[in-house]
């Protein structure tokens with residue numbers, strides 16, 4: 669995946685401020701942070717979206733997400749009061765870089781950032797139906 673900027677970061681062909689690295693996972697600073705301390709965690713192998721990542725690799729990535737998130741709470745100067753773990757899949761969900769990644773974003777009360785999700789109308793009946801549909805899909809795997 670030569671064109672992928674995150675693959676280039678993994679290969680050392682693009683600069684990044686690395687926070688953590690092992691055989692399978694890399695964590696580095698987001699170039700346009702929502703708050704100071706905004707870190708991205710990626711599998712080193714290129715997978716476009718979460719559902720493409722093999723389970724063992726996604727578990728390894730998640731372990732690093734947990735460690736980075738914990739460190740952010742304790743990093744002097746960040747004054748972390750909360751975190752968002754964000755993971756976008758697909759252009760419709762706002763994914764810009766198609767190498768799967770988790771965002772760990774430190775939050776401060778009053779920092780002004782907000783998710784503006786628009787809610788759909790749902791009833792107990794529609795939620796029951798969707799629960800069954802999704803469950804059936806999971807059972808079919």
Ligand code: AMP
Pocket residue numbers: 673682684697698699700701708755756762763764765766
């Ligand atoms: P997403 O919208 O979830 O695909 O987020 C992509 C993220 O990658 C954005 O937060 C960008 O700021 C970040 N990003 C893009 N290019 C770079 C880069 N060269 N180094 C670090 N972060 C980057």
Ligand code: ZN
Pocket residue numbers: 669672673674675676713714715766767
């Ligand atoms: Zn890539």
